[in-house]
Every structure is written in structure tokens, then in C-alpha cells.
Amino acid sequence: MISEADIIRIDQPELTASERMxxxxxxxxxxxTLRHLGKNLLKNTFTVQYPEQKRDLRLQNYRxxxxxxxxxxxxxxxxxxxxxxxxxxxxxxxxxxAESPWPDREKYPAKFDIDxxxxxxxGMCEEACPVDAIELTPQFDLVGRTxxxxxxxxxxxxxxxxxxxxxxxRKNPHVTGYAGTGSRSCSCEIPISHVPPSAAGAxxx
Amino acid sequence: MPKIxxxxxxxxxxxxxxxxxxxxxxxxxxxxxxxxxxxxxVASCRLCLMxxxxxxxxxxxxxWSPKLVPSCQTPVRDGMVVRFDSERVRQSQATCMEFFxxxxxxxxxxxxxxxxxxxxxxxxKFGKPESRMVDQKLVNPKKDIGPNTLLYQDRCVMCTRxxxxxxxxxxxxxxxxxxxxxxxxxxxxxxxxxxxxxQGNVVDICPVGSLLDKDFLFKRRVWELxxxxxxxxxxxxxxxxRIDHANDKVxxxxxxxxxxxxxxxxxxxGRFGFKYVHNKKRIxxxxxxxxxxxxxxxxxxxxxxxxFRLEEHVREKGAAKVAAVLSxxxxxxxxWLLARFVREIAPQSVLAMxxxxxxxxDQFFPVGAKGDAVRFTILKEKCPxxxxxxxxxxAAGGDIVTFEQFTERSGKGDFSAxxxxxxxxxxxxxxxxxxxGANFELLVLQDLFVNELMAGxxxxxxxxxxxxxxxxxxxxxxxxxxxxxAIDPPDTARRDGQYLxxxxxxPGLYTGExxxxxxxxxxxxxxxxxxxxxxxxxxx
Numbered sequence: 115m116i117s118e119a120d121i122i123r124i125d126q127p128e129l130t131a132s133e134r135m136x137x138x139x140x141x142x143x144x145x146x147t148l149r150h151l152g153k154n155l156l157k158n159t160f161t162v163q164y165p166e167q168k169r170d171l172r173l174q175n176y177r178x179x180x181x182x183x184x185x186x187x188x189x190x191x192x193x194x195x196x197x198x199x200x201x202x203x204x205x206x207x208x209x210x211x212a213e214s215p216w217p218d219r220e221k222y223p224a225k226f227d228i229d230x231x232x233x234x235x236x237g238m239c240e241e242a243c244p245v246d247a248i249e250l251t252p253q254f255d256l257v258g259r260t261x262x263x264x265x266x267x268x269x270x271x272x273x274x275x276x277x278x279x280x281x282x283x284r285k286n287p288h289v290t291g292y293a294g295t296g297s298r299s300c301s302c303e304i305p306i307s308h309v310p311p312s313a314a315g316a317x318x319x
Numbered sequence: 320m321p322k323i324x325x326x327x328x329x330x331x332x333x334x335x336x337x338x339x340x341x342x343x344x345x346x347x348x349x350x351x352x353x354x355x356x357x358x359x360x361v362a363s364c365r366l367c368l369m370x371x372x373x374x375x376x377x378x379x380x381x382x383w384s385p386k387l388v389p390s391c392q393t394p395v396r397d398g399m400v401v402r403f404d405s406e407r408v409r410q411s412q413a414t415c416m417e418f419f420x421x422x423x424x425x426x427x428x429x430x431x432x433x434x435x436x437x438x439x440x441x442x443x444k445f446g447k448p449e450s451r452m453v454d455q456k457l458v459n460p461k462k463d464i465g466p467n468t469l470l471y472q473d474r475c476v477m478c479t480r481x482x483x484x485x486x487x488x489x490x491x492x493x494x495x496x497x498x499x500x501x502x503x504x505x506x507x508x509x510x511x512x513x514x515x516x517x518q519g520n521v522v523d524i525c526p527v528g529s530l531l532d533k534d535f536l537f538k539r540r541v542w543e544l545x546x547x548x549x550x551x552x553x554x555x556x557x558x559x560x561r562i563d564h565a566n567d568k569v570x571x572x573x574x575x576x577x578x579x580x581x582x583x584x585x586x587x588x589g590r591f592g593f594k595y596v597h598n599k600k601r602i603x604x605x606x607x608x609x610x611x612x613x614x615x616x617x618x619x620x621x622x623x624x625x626x627f628r629l630e631e632h633v634r635e636k637g638a639a640k641v642a643a644v645l646s647x648x649x650x651x652x653x654x655w656l657l658a659r660f661v662r663e664i665a666p667q668s669v670l671a672m673x674x675x676x677x678x679x680x681d682q683f684f685p686v687g688a689k690g691d692a693v694r695f696t697i698l699k700e701k702c703p704x705x706x707x708x709x710x711x712x713x714a715a716g717g718d719i720v721t722f723e724q725f726t727e728r729s730g731k732g733d734f735s736a737x738x739x740x741x742x743x744x745x746x747x748x749x750x751x752x753x754x755x756g757a758n759f760e761l762l763v764l765q766d767l768f769v770n771e772l773m774a775g776x777x778x779x780x781x782x783x784x785x786x787x788x789x790x791x792x793x794x795x796x797x798x799x800x801x802x803x804x805a806i807d808p809p810d811t812a813r814r815d816g817q818y819l820x821x822x823x824x825x826p827g828l829y830t831g832e833x834x835x836x837x838x839x840x841x842x843x844x845x846x847x848x849x850x851x852x853x854x855x856x857x858x859x
Binding site: 193194195196197200211212213220221244245 | 426428429536537538540542543
């Protein structure tokens with residue numbers, strides 16, 4: 115039970131006479147509407163005749179449908195570290211990790227599903243990814259007939275990469291995962307030239 | 320009790336413990352890898368170094384020691400003055416951390432230990448943000464050292480906790496160090512894999528992601544798991560454990576420190592013995608038979624149905640014809656609720672103790688140890704609560720029989736109604752018991768898995784695994800320990816405590832504590848259950 119002392123009662127303030135008429139508010143609102151109408155009548159700046167016309171997107175920044183990148187050998191670049199699903203505020207990424215079939219890598223995603231309907235396209239997954247495997251693409255016209263169809267699985271996400279790779283190449287194409295453990299090759303290390311000297315080899319675990 | 324001063328703060332500590340232990344107990348987070356309170360001290364990681372006030376040999380004047388001393392190897396003395404909060408100590412810690420990370424692959428995103436890794440935590444807290452290493456790191460592939468454990472050698476910090484564990488606790492000496500200097504490795508001897516019954520503990524005490532459990536490998540990231548304190552039901556030892564679960568699925572069990580029972584350890588049998596919880600063959604909903612008709616009533620109707628059927632039976636056949644078999648897998652509270660209900664319906668009823676599973680012999684560790692040298696025990700009695708149920712039966716009084724007597728008397732037709740509780744993780748109904756099912760006109764079966772007795776049962780109630788219940792177990796030493804529920808029962812099953820509570824006609828929701836309060840009137844021992852002290856994150 116909440117004690118009486120903890121309850122704060124708030125009364126709605128009384129409306130003044132002018133507020134009760136509502137007219138001044140309507141006039142205020144109409145002013146804004148008419149201003150925009152006038153501007154648009156003089157020169158049409160804002161309307162894009164979609165789908166005949168398409169907006170120019172900033173390809174590097176636009177946050178549309180996700181894609182799972184492939185490395186230079188065409189394998190999925192993801193190492194199934196769950197950083198994206200941990201960072202995701204909408205909990206729309208579902209990963210199942212498995213031991214990778216390739217010798218230079220510890221884990222790979224056996225399953226990787228993104229619920230595009232749940233996603234809020236914030237781009238946190240892209241920020242969190244340590245191997246630049248997940249990226250948001252400029253593709254915005256995602257449609258589906260069913261809710262299930264809007265859950266993109268690993269193959270579909272890789273297909274998005276194939277479609278958009280030409281338009282927006284992968285950020286660091288040579289990064290092929292966190293090898294280190296379990297392999298003799300050191301191909302995983304981010305080449306020094308791509309990291310500012312102060313941060314080379316730093317990255318506290 | 321000696322008093323020592325750590326960073327100008329006076330603390331009281333136990334006699335003879337190292338300064339590090341005293342500091343940890345006082346709540347300080349002092350970095351350390353090689354020190355573990357349950358193992359011998361080697362002082363090899365050099366991370367817990369401290370400054371100590373010492374008399375100058377010439378002037379006898381007290382001043383800070385010229386060299387840093389390992390706090391894990393320095394026992395406390397009354398009036399000792401030490402400090403960790405100085406520039407020299409911090410410098411030493413940062414340099415040590417830099418060395419630990421020289422060959423470390425920094426593969427935290429794909430390492431299962433990430434999130435509970437001391438190397439990670441200490442790097443953030445005590446280490447430097449960057450490494451000055453310019454050479455190629457040594458790469459050392461992972462090794463399969465046993466049926467349940469993997470060794471990722473290049474993540475290792477050479478604390479040798481695992482080697483000391485197999486030497487001092489399990490006494491099986493499988494692990495050793497090979498090579499020297501920066502090429503030192505942990506390894507097993509050829510043809511002798513790490514497969515002792517306690518080997519899972521080396522994964523727990525490994526402060527980094529070097530030793531990993533194959534069973535849990537890649538299953539989940541540890542920060543997604545929720546830990547619930549519980550008691551292991553594997554044997555009568557009653558080890559304190561933590562259930563790590565997510566989305567109503569148990570992923571692993573970890574030991575919890577309990578100075579009175581298991582210290583820091585648990586056995587593999589208990590550790591991997593939870594798999595039956597997610598078995599598809601579990602009974603998932605209540606069943607009621609009337610003639611040839613089988614119904615699945617809702618839980619709201621169950622108390623009324625059970626009470627009505629039993630009362631009707633007592634009216635027709637008499638109270639002495641009723642018997643109840645309590646299982647040693649029941650919590651004390653559940654056993655008490657059932658005994659109370661059966662005695663209320665039929666005061667002259669017979670109460671029996673279910674079969675107590677015994678397997679092999681008691682195992683003592685280190686292997687071959689006797690008496691005080693024993694550090695860990697696995698008992699042959701493979702049930703958690705024989706003593707608790709016995710206490711309840713004793714308090715209930717009246718006609719109490721063993722399971723053998725019960726089988727014999729039911730064969731003679733002494734009982735026409737019985738309430739049999741199973742809840743055994745392994746199949747427990749043998750031929751004799753299965754035959755016995757036909758002797759009863761009214762059989763109420765409360766069990767985990769579908770079995771032969773079910774064919775003759777008039778009412779079947781699904782039992783829950785211990786992770787889904789709450790209550791208390793009494794271990795072999797007579798210690799009453801409570802456990803909490805971690806996950807929800809599958810499908811429409813309900814936790815045993817809740818429906819027994821409703822059947823017994825008690826008001827409100829079932830909680831172990833609420834029932835223990837009532838039990839304490841007849842059994843004062845249950846007024847307070849023992850709870851192991853909680854330890855801070857890096858306590859060991």
C-alpha cells in the first residue's frame with residue numbers, strides 16, 4: 115500500500131477565457147500551416163515524386179536494412195560474438211554460435227536473424243561490431259507480406275550484402291575475424307596502417 | 320583477533336590469514352591471479368604486491384619497505400601497517416598487467432570467459448590502456464585436455480591454480496607445467512586426460528578464458544545469464560551452487576562458496592547433472608481418471624478434486640487404508656505440506672519414505688585422503704533431502720514405515736489408496752514397484768517422468784525439477800539450506816509447493832519461508848535456514 119503522505123494530488127489548471135474560446139490557438143496553428151503552404155506554392159522544394167524520383171541518400175550514413183558482410187573469400191565475416199545483440203536496444207538480433215568450419219576462426223554464426231519490424235534502425239549494432247561484419251545499408255524499401263517474412267535470416271542478410279556491395283563497399287574488407295586462438299596465422303590482426311599509431315595493438319580487452 | 324592497517328584504515332581480521340585475504344574480506348578489490356584461498360600460496364603472479372611498514376635495520380625507525388612484498392604470502396600480524404594505494408604499487412600493477420597481456424590474443428569478443436574474466440576486469444581497473452609490444456604475439460593453438468575441458472593456451476596467465484587444484488584438491492595430478500620461461504605451458508601427460516570427478520572446478524578457478532567447459536562452449540555470453548543461488552540435488556552433500564539461466568533454460572551450474580559444506584568446489588556429476596530438467600518426456604499437465612475417461616482439469620479445480628476423491632475414499636474404506644510415500648527429492652516444505660494434508664484427511668494413515676538411491680561408494684578427495692585431510696566428498700546417497708523428509712516424518716508421528724515395508728504391506732492389500740511422490744531424475748520404478756500400482760483403488764502419482772505407475776494412477780500431478788521449485792534441503796550433516804526457484808516449470812506444470820499449498824488449504828501464495836514459519840512450530844530447527852555468506856566478485 116502507498117501511504118497517504120506519498121500521494122501527490124495534481125489538479126488541472128483552470129482554462130482562461132481566451133483559452134476556452136479555442137479561436138486564438140486555431141489561428142496560431144493555421145498561420146504555420148499557411149506559411150508552409152505559401153512557400154511550397156512558390157517553389158516546390160520538399161516533395162520528391164517517389165517512386166519515379168528517388169532521393170539522393172548519403173550512402174555512408176543512411177541507416178536502412180542491415181546486411182551481413184562477406185570477407186574477401188566470400189565467407190560470412192561475422193564471428194558470432196553477440197556484441198550487436200547485446201548493444202541492440204530493441205532486442206531484435208538473434209544469434210546462435212557454433213564452432214567455425216574454418217581454421218582461422220573460432221566461432222561463426224550458425225543462425226543470425228534480425229527482426230526488421232522490431233528494429234529501430236539506430237545503428238548500434240554497426241557501432242558494436244568488432245569486425246565490421248554487420249552494417250546498415252541505404253536500402254530503405256523493405257517490404258514483406260508476413261511478419262515472419264520480415265525476419266531476415268543469415269542467407270537473406272548475406273544477399274543484401276551482395277545487392278549493396280557495389281553501392282557501399284565494406285568498411286574494412288581485410289578484417290576476417292578474431293583468429294588468434296586456435297590458429298597459426300595472424301591474419302586476424304588489424305593491419306597497423308589502419309589503426310592510428312596511438313591505438314595500435316592497444317584495445318584493452 | 321589481530322588488527323592491521325590497510326591504507327590508513329584499521330581492519331580486524333582472522334588469525335593467520337594472508338594480508339590479501341584480510342583485504343579481500345574487508346571488501347577491497349586487490350588484483351590477484353595465483354592466490355586462491357582454497358589452494359596453497361605460490362606468490363607467482365606478482366599482482367598483489369604491497370608496501371609494508373618495516374623497521375630500518377640501522378636506525379630501527381619505521382619506514383616503508385624498500386621493496387614491494389606479495390600480500391598473498393605475508394600473514395597478518397597485529398599492528399601491521401600496509402598500503403596498496405600508493406604510486407609504486409599502482410605502477411607495479413600496471414606493469415604486471417602489461418606483461419600478462421604480452422602474448423594474450425585479446426580475442427574477448429569470441430572468448431567464452433568475457434564478462435567474468437579477471438584479466439578483463441583488472442585490465443580496465445589496474446592496467447594501461449595500450450600495449451608497447453611491437454613483436455608478433457606467440458600463438459599457441461587450443462588443446463583438448465579432457466572429455467569436458469578445452470585449454471586455450473595463449474589466453475593463459477600461468478597462475479597454476481588448475482595445476483595446484485589437481486595436486487591438492489582432487490589429488491589426481493593430471494595437469495602440469497611444461498617448458499620454461501615465456502614458453503611455459505599447462506599440459507596433461509600423454510594418455511592421461513583430465514577426467515577426474517572434480518575436473519570442472521579448474522574451469523571455475525581459471526581467472527581467464529584459458530580453461531573452458533565444452534558443455535557450455537559458445538552456448539551463451541555470460542552477461543546474458545542470470546544467477547540464482549541454489550543447492551545441488553545430486554547427492555546428500557548438498558553443495559551450494561549457482562544456477563545460471565536465461566529465458567527459462569538452465570545453461571550451467573557453478574559452485575558457490577559455502578564454508579560449511581563444499582568450500583569453493585562441486586563435482587562434475589552435480590555440475591552436468593541438470594540435463595534432465597529440459598527432457599521432453601516430463602509430465603507437463605495434471606491428469607485425472609474417472610472410469611475409462613481421462614481428463615486434464617485446470618489447476619484451479621485440482622485442490623477440490625484431490626480432496627474430494629481422498630475424503631470419499633476415507634469414508635468408504637477407512638482412514639487406515641491410506642498411505643503416502645514421500646520422496647527424498649522433495650523439499651522439506653513440500654514433504655511437510657503433503658504429510659500434513661494426508662494426516663488431516665486420514666489421521667491413521669501410513670507415511671513412508673520413498674526409495675533412497677545409492678550408487679557406488681562415498682568418494683573422498685584428494686584421492687586416498689582420510690579424516691581431516693579430506694577436502695571434498697561425493698556421497699553414494701544420490702538424493703538431496705533424505706534427512707529433511709525423515710525429520711518431517713518423525714514430527715508427523717504415527718505409523719511410519721520404510722519403502723520395503725510399504726511395498727510388502729501394499730502387496731498384502733493393506734492399503735487401498737496411496738499418494739506416491741517420485742521426482743527422481745533417473746527411472747526409479749522397478750518391476751516390484753510397477754506391479755504394486757495395481758494394488759490401489761486410488762493412486763495419486765506426483766512425478767517428473769512418465770512411468771509404469773502412471774497406467775494405474777487415478778490422479779497424476781506433474782512434479783517439478785528443483786530449479787523450478789523453492790524450499791529447503793537438509794544435507795548429510797544435518798544442515799538446513801534453502802534454495803530459490805530459478806526458472807518457470809514447462810508448459811502448464813505448476814511447482815509442487817504451490818499446488819500442495821493449495822491442496823492443504825492454506826491461504827495465499829506458496830513461499831518456502833512462509834511454510835518454514837509454520838513448520839517451525841513443530842520443528843523448531845526450521846525457524847532459520849543456513850545461507851552461505853555472499854562474496855564479492857573477485858574474492859577468489
